[in-house]
Amino acid sequence: MQATAHIEFIVAAYAAGVVVIVALIGWVMLDYRLQRRILAELETKGISRRAARESADE
Amino acid sequence: MTPLSALLVRDMRIAIRVGGGALIGVLFFVVVVTLTPFAIGPDLALLKRIGPAILWLAALLASLLALDRLFASDHEDGSLDLILTGRAPLELVIAAKGLAHWLTTAVPLIVAAPLIGLLLNIEPPAQAGLVLTLLVGTPALTFIGIVGAAIAVTLRRGGLLLAIIVLPLTVPVLIFGVAAANAAVAGPAPFGTPFTVLCALTLASLVIGPFAAAAALRLDIE
Amino acid sequence: MRISELANPSRFVRAANLVMPWLSGAAAIVFAFALYRAMLAPDDYQQGATVKIMFLHVPSAWLGMLCWALMTVAALGTLVWCHPLADVTAKAAAPLGAAFTLLCLVTGSLWGRPEWGTYWVWDARLTSELILFLLYLGVIALWRTVEDPSRAARAVAILTLVGAIDLPIIKFSVDWWNTLHQGASVFRLGGSTIDPTILIPLLLMAAAFTLLFVTLLLAAMRNEILRRRVRTLRLLQASAAG
Numbered sequence: 001m002q003a004t005a006h007i008e009f010i011v012a013a014y015a016a017g018v019v020v021i022v023a024l025i026g027w028v029m030l031d032y033r034l035q036r037r038i039l040a041e042l043e044t045k046g047i048s049r050r051a052a053r054e055s056a057d058e
Numbered sequence: 059m060t061p062l063s064a065l066l067v068r069d070m071r072i073a074i075r076v077g078g079g080a081l082i083g084v085l086f087f088v089v090v091v092t093l094t095p096f097a098i099g100p101d102l103a104l105l106k107r108i109g110p111a112i113l114w115l116a117a118l119l120a121s122l123l124a125l126d127r128l129f130a131s132d133h134e135d136g137s138l139d140l141i142l143t144g145r146a147p148l149e150l151v152i153a154a155k156g157l158a159h160w161l162t163t164a165v166p167l168i169v170a171a172p173l174i175g176l177l178l179n180i181e182p183p184a185q186a187g188l189v190l191t192l193l194v195g196t197p198a199l200t201f202i203g204i205v206g207a208a209i210a211v212t213l214r215r216g217g218l219l220l221a222i223i224v225l226p227l228t229v230p231v232l233i234f235g236v237a238a239a240n241a242a243v244a245g246p247a248p249f250g251t252p253f254t255v256l257c258a259l260t261l262a263s264l265v266i267g268p269f270a271a272a273a274a275l276r277l278d279i280e
Numbered sequence: 281m282r283i284s285e286l287a288n289p290s291r292f293v294r295a296a297n298l299v300m301p302w303l304s305g306a307a308a309i310v311f312a313f314a315l316y317r318a319m320l321a322p323d324d325y326q327q328g329a330t331v332k333i334m335f336l337h338v339p340s341a342w343l344g345m346l347c348w349a350l351m352t353v354a355a356l357g358t359l360v361w362c363h364p365l366a367d368v369t370a371k372a373a374a375p376l377g378a379a380f381t382l383l384c385l386v387t388g389s390l391w392g393r394p395e396w397g398t399y400w401v402w403d404a405r406l407t408s409e410l411i412l413f414l415l416y417l418g419v420i421a422l423w424r425t426v427e428d429p430s431r432a433a434r435a436v437a438i439l440t441l442v443g444a445i446d447l448p449i450i451k452f453s454v455d456w457w458n459t460l461h462q463g464a465s466v467f468r469l470g471g472s473t474i475d476p477t478i479l480i481p482l483l484l485m486a487a488a489f490t491l492l493f494v495t496l497l498l499a500a501m502r503n504e505i506l507r508r509r510v511r512t513l514r515l516l517q518a519s520a521a522g
Contacts, residue, residue: 004329006394013333013390017340020383021492024376028499035506042513081424085417092410100402176389176399177410 061146062154069158072131073124083120083163084170090116091174102179109178110188110239114232117167117192118199122221124163125203128155129211129275138211142275149268152275156197156204156267164196180243187242187249191256195235198260201267202227208271212278231259287364289505296498303498307491314484321481330394335481337387338466339489340380344412345447347377347493351419352444355437365501367433368508370440371423372500376493378416385413396460404453405461408446415443429508 004010074081094112095105105112132138141151171192172185180188206224210216237252314335324331351373357366388406389399400406419436426432454463465473472479 006328006330009390009394010330010332013336013387016386016390017336017383020379024379024496027375028496028503031503032499032506035503035510038510039506039513042510042517045517082421085414085421088417089414092414095402102398102401105402179398179400 061144062150065141065146065151066154066158069155070162073158073162081166083124084166086123087116087120087167088170088174090119091177095178106179107244109175109180110191110243111236112178113171113175113188113192114195114236114239117164117171117196118225118228118232120167121163121196121199121203122224124159125200125207125224126210126217126220128159128204128207130207130216133211138275148272148275152204152208152268152271153264156201159204160197160200164192164200168192168196184243188239191235191238191242191253194253194260195231195256198231198256198263199228201260201263202231204267205270205274208274208278211275231256231263234259289364289368289508292365293502293505296502300495300498303491303495307488307495310484310491311488314481314488317481317484321478324478327395330391331478333387333391334478335485337384337391338482339486340383340387341409342486343489343493344377344381344384344409344416345450346490347373347380348412348416348440348444348447351377351440355440358433358437359441367429368501368504369497370433370436371429372497372504374416374419374423374436376496376500378413378420380489380493381409381413381416385409401460403459403461404457405450405459408450408453412443412446412450415439415446419443429511 091112098104098108129138132141142148144151168189171189172182175185175188176182203220203224205227206220209223210220213219234252234256237247238249238256241247241249241252318332318335321332321335323329351370354366354370354373357363358370385406388409392401393399419439422436422439423432426435451464453459454461466479466482474482
């Protein structure tokens with residue numbers, strides 16, 4: 001296959017796509033883990049939501 | 059953790075949090091640069107010629123934005139009095155706060171500058187010189203600015219007075235910063251001469267700024 | 281379970297937990313297939329292989345606009361019906377829309393350099409897309425500046441509604457002004473003008489991007505609901521200690 005003209009721009013564009021998508025997925029996943037961890041910490045301190053307590057009784 | 063590094067971290071945390079002003083500075087920078095082609099016209103050749111000047115001017119204004127809150131927020135909640143009566147030397151404390159301001163306001167701006175430069179038709183090879191001038195020159199803007207912030211801290215509408223005091227003092231930095239950036243982008247003038255003067259200005263401001271600001275604070279808060 | 285019952289945040293989180301693995305799997309599969317078709321697509325007569333950048337550029341542009349449209353609907357949900365999930369949707373969607381709009385600008389710039397010889401030009405379509413990106417950043421800044429989530433939601437809703445005027449400007453900019461950017465070739469009266477060998481991969485990539493967006497949105501909404509729980513608990517904790 002002959003050398004594709006401007007291949008560096010095509011590669012850069014797809015690399016940008018990969019970076020953006022991976023960053024979004026990473027942000028969403030890390031934020032989820034962070035919030036779950038904070039909620040678990042607050043749980044162990046004995047603070048809980050009224051709704052959670054009620055649904056545990058259901 | 060020493061008191062100074064604790065202060066540095068605290069200032070940076072406050073700047074990044076809700077109502078802070080760190081990332082707003084970059085946003086302001088981007089908006090100002092975006093506005094200029096609407097005012098000047100989309101002629102790419104013209105934008106390339108004045109591009110470095112626009113970026114420098116926008117950087118100056120964006121740095122100025124966050125200076126207002128530098129001492130004022132501490133003054134409001136009383137921590138400024140604690141700082142003044144504390145054991146750490148006031149000059150070093152002010153230097154730490156200036157460093158925090160530069161890290162949270164100017165560094166994101168420097169990172170954004172190459173991308174914004176593309177909007178003004180500045181080609182990537184020339185970007186390096188431009189970014190270097192911003193990297194070296196923005197500390198001068200911060201440390202000159204803290205003098206004005208210290209002078210204006212007790213005033214109610216201090217923000218405007220702060221701008222009037224600070225902007226003339228920053229003119230030499232602006233002149234040499236833009237000269238160096240222009241040399242990097244367009245040539246043929248040498249880059250080295252204005253750049254060296256810019257370095258000298260920054261080094262001088264790193265020393266004079268904290269001392270002058272400390273003196274102003276001691277006068278203000280009697 | 282009806283859609284209106286999903287308005288309860290806890291129910292929504294449970295529903296999202298169920299649906300998300302399937303959605304992300306579907307997104308991955310469609311992406312794989314779309315990329316495969318995109319690589320096979322023929323080179324353009326004039327542009328050569330750089331036309332392949334279009335498979336990233338156009339879907340991200342569509343999604344950037346779709347996301348703002350979604351935020352506009354959410355804004356109406358907040359202001360008119362006070363729907364509980366409207367705020368959450370709007371806040372979760374903003375960073376996603378900003379990211380896709382940024383990707384559109386970056387890929388467009390990288391496409392423009394070999395195409396037109398310049399990374400940027402201040403023509404109507406590019407400028408209005410850049411304005412959209414700045415509007416996204418402004419909305420995100422506003423979310424982060426106002427402490428109370430419901431007050432923030434109302435302020436953001438108004439900004440979103442005002443900013444929505446940019447969407448038709450972007451769409452019709454290539455018709456109304458003399459621009460460097462090419463005219464509409466997919467969504468136009470009289471049908472698309474693109475050859476199927478390029479149109480099919482383009483639509484496949486658009487579908488993949490949309491599935492990805494929906495997955496990310498549900499995940500971000502779930503995170504936002506959790507974040508609000510944390511805030512409530514912390515406020516309880518502070519008032520109990522005081």
